[in-house]
Amino acid sequence: MSSPPSQDNIPAIQAINVKRVYQARGGRSIGGTKAGKTVTALDGVSLSVARGEIFGLLGRNGAGKTTLIKIFTTLLAPSGGQALIDGMDVTREVVKVRQRIAMVSGGEQSGYGILTVREQLWMFAQFYGVPSKVAHARIDELLAAVGMSEQANQKVYALSTGMRQRMNLCRALVSDPEVLFLDEPTVGLDVEASRAVRDYVRLWMSQDLRRTVLLTTHYMFEADELCNHVAVINHGQLVAEGTTADLKRGLQEHARFQLEMAEWAPAFTDMLRGRDGVVEALTEQHADRTQLRLALLREEFIMPTVASLNDAGARILTLRRIEPTLEEAFVRLVGDEAEAEAEGGH
């Protein structure tokens, strides 16, 4: 790219108190200022994404995810606050920002149908100033990477939804962007196509540490699988941010474990309940084993508790930490309305 190299200490993506208000139908102008109905899509969102991260933005429909991506990609002006790419303001340094970014949206049938896949990718490379020779080399490698070499000379209109989305990913990457925005990129794709997209995003990120991805998704497993950090947005506000593990653990007041026991006596339960750090000990009898569920004040209490069980003569077959899923964390954070949506997403 012709733009100067990025400085590593500056966040690749940064939102500072970003607001976005839409005038809804019925809004009218009074004395030069809009009055009437307004819809607040973003209400003071602040977040920071370090270079090299895949950052997940989670939220239900209408939460503000796409609005934020539109602002970062210069498609939409913020009503307030500041959105920065590599420290550059998206409203003031538009061309410099655009040199660094690319975007892929899911759930749409975009593409110039009459062009072939190769032609479409070449054309976008031209818009970014990539020389034709370099562009064709990139196109060959990108298509090979997403398993579309055989479709290179196929017209776009003849592509399946999954193939079209892979092509769109190539279209975004043909300019070698530093920051990639993926707005629900696997919506409507089958399992194989979704996996191909996710696999390639991971591969692409692993090839250059300067690359950064902001991903919005409804699929919690996708965020869990891809993202280093996630933020949850609800009604235009960030309600949580951290690693996926942070978010899951944030739900748990106590550390929870499940143990399968071969030898068990009811007295063990009483012994456990009397121990320091044990909040709860529940058992469930099965034909050949006993399942023990423990809630501990902190994670580090597990080792002395296991040792005491061993000393008492219990035989432990398996031990595992029980963690909530990201989906459970999401539902807890954004409320019950999201539950049906999350289920629908699967």
Next chain:
Amino acid sequence: MATPISALSAGRTRISQSRAWQTLRAATWLEWETRGNWTNPALYLLYLIIRPMTASLVLVLMFWVIKGVGAHDGIYGFLITGSAAWTFVEQIIAGIPQAVLADREEYAMLKYVYITPSHFLLFLTGRALPRMLVAFFSFVVTLGIGIALLGVPVNLLQVNYPLFFASLIVGLVGVTALGILLAGLALVLKRGAYQMPQAVTGALYLISGAIFPITVLPSWLRDVSLALPLTYWLELMRRALLGSHIGESFPVAETGAVFGLLTLTTVVLIGVALVAFRICDFQARERGQIDRTTGY
């Protein structure tokens, strides 16, 4: 899925500085592909000839109804040259906003083009270039048929070619500016965006002297007409092609003065179009309309 992407990074430092030229070329190529693919080329060729010819013949027939079959009165030259030249206006003024709308509504690609670092106005200009070529072909064929069948008094040996090409170039710049202005409006209009370019073209057809001299217009409408570069452009095209056969249809007699007015109004129009487009572009970003599919 595990192919290494060595070439991806290889080009990072060798990005061409000629992005403007590349954008213009790619946009021109895109328009050529989209224009040329909707039908059989032979059928499209026929369409390019028949459309302006039909429009001209309708006017000739109307003239015959009023003046009697076979009446001539030197009006064919006026009608045919006006109709032939109008193809440029139709192709470009209507074509540029249509490209914006098709990219947004039909191909869902406008947002992806918009967020590239290429200059959007160059992209739109590139979309106009193939239309100019198509219009030129249509212009030549229509004029040829007019000369052969209706006796339009164009003597190819006496055409003022320098004036013709100079007027054509300045005129096309003005027409492109108008197309860009309408493309800006198409970005922000919710309803009627598809109809707007046709409506504007239709109105201009009536007031810029395409089919009758502007001297017949009411004085206030003539003032509007005199503010448009199209009026001077059509007049100059006729003067270049018809020479002395043009008659006394235009209030400004001197060709040099008409050309000066064409240049002046074109420069003003370019300024107005660029400002208007910038405002519309800003408004579209403010309102979130760049990628909004209206469905109208």
